[in-house]
Amino acid sequence: xxxxxxxxASAIIVSKGGFMTTDQDVMDNLDYDSSxxxxxxxxxxxxxxxxxxxxxxxxxxxxxxxxLDEAAAKVGPHGAIIAPPLFYNLFHLEPGLDPKVNFGTTGxxxxxxxxxxxxxxxxxxxxxxxxxxxxYAKTGRTGTMVFTVRRTTFTxxxxxxxxxxxxxxxxxxxxx
Amino acid sequence: MSQIYxxxxxxxxxxxxxxxxxxxxxxxxxxxxxxTSVGRFTSDEVAKSEGxxxxxxxxxxxxxxxxxxxxxxxxxEGKLRRLDVDFRRSVQPGDKLNCTGIITDIEVVEQENQVTxxxxxxTQKGERALQGTAMVVLxxxx
Numbered sequence: 001x002x003x004x005x006x007x008x009a010s011a012i013i014v015s016k017g018g019f020m021t022t023d024q025d026v027m028d029n030l031d032y033d034s035s036x037x038x039x040x041x042x043x044x045x046x047x048x049x050x051x052x053x054x055x056x057x058x059x060x061x062x063x064x065x066x067x068l069d070e071a072a073a074k075v076g077p078h079g080a081i082i083a084p085p086l087f088y089n090l091f092h093l094e095p096g097l098d099p100k101v102n103f104g105t106t107g108x109x110x111x112x113x114x115x116x117x118x119x120x121x122x123x124x125x126x127x128x129x130x131x132x133x134x135x136y137a138k139t140g141r142t143g144t145m146v147f148t149v150r151r152t153t154f155t156x157x158x159x160x161x162x163x164x165x166x167x168x169x170x171x172x173x174x175x176x
Numbered sequence: 177m178s179q180i181y182x183x184x185x186x187x188x189x190x191x192x193x194x195x196x197x198x199x200x201x202x203x204x205x206x207x208x209x210x211x212t213s214v215g216r217f218t219s220d221e222v223a224k225s226e227g228x229x230x231x232x233x234x235x236x237x238x239x240x241x242x243x244x245x246x247x248x249x250x251x252x253e254g255k256l257r258r259l260d261v262d263f264r265r266s267v268q269p270g271d272k273l274n275c276t277g278i279i280t281d282i283e284v285v286e287q288e289n290q291v292t293x294x295x296x297x298x299t300q301k302g303e304r305a306l307q308g309t310a311m312v313v314l315x316x317x318x
Contacts, residue, residue, distance in 0.1 A: 052209055056210075058205065059203075059205035060240050060244060061196060061244075064247070066252075084240060085240075085256055085259070086236055086239055086259075089240075090209065090211070092211065109235050109263055110262060111235075111260070111261055111262040112260070112261060114258065116255070116257055
């Protein structure tokens with residue numbers, strides 16, 4: 001019966017009417033703007049202030065002189081104070097294109113993927129480009145969720161790729 | 177700071193724990209430098225209206241603790257190359273967080289010593305608040 005099949009394939013759920021619904025069906029019927037997927041746009045620049053790096057590092061309880069000690073950092077491997085790796089999360093950027101995903105009653109950050117190429121240094125001007133890289137449905141033990149993945153590429157004023165980051169936002173029905 | 181080398185590590189080795197006990201003052205300092213006004217990070221009242229018992233830490237603040245674990249471990253000559261985490265449970269000021277990693281793969285790719293790890297943050301209740309994977313490049317002794 002249907003319930004036995006469901007234990008075999010977690011991606012298949014049974015709707016109230018008893019019809020089988022797959023994540024593909026969810027995507028086929030999802031109300032969203034697929035035309036923005038894969039379209040990269042400029043979302044602004046951020047001037048990296050040394051005092052912000054130091055305040056951020058202190059708030060985290062970091063102790064490395066690379067982040068906190070200007071004199072030590074200047075003679076160190078990077079020639080300036082550098083930022084802890086996740087510092088880019090503080091940048092205030094434009095949101096980029098909106099796929100207008102109409103699903104569920106609540107949304108939140110589900111996770112983040114980051115690749116690090118060049119450190120961010122005090123005094124850098126970082127420019128950012130963002131795209132919605134994918135929208136997909138996934139069904140787990142708490143029901144069906146729709147993920148929107150946004151990929152942002154951060155480049156410094158020397159044209160070097162510093163960081164590529166993907167933020168996963170999820171929409172779902174609030175827990176009853 | 178002592179430097180760890182690729183010759184020092186093996187599959188299954190633990191990294192950490194780095195124990196973090198973020199305070200309300202640290203959270204306030206973090207949201208101030210960020211310039212965020214998101215209520216669940218700054219106001220107990222708003223956090224409670226959203227079903228939490230009080231303010232919670234931004235996911236990217238907890239994620240940064242894993243960044244600290246890995247950058248302190250790999251040293252000045254090592255490099256954190258990749259970090260991927262899922263935010264599973266909320267973290268609050270006053271929680272005691274065990275940030276740890278375990279080495280799952282070691283390989284040399286284009287003369288780079290790449291070490292892959294599972295990483296996670298466990299609260300004092302033994303619940304995993306964050307979990308994910310990371311890749312770090314370590315120097316060789318020779």
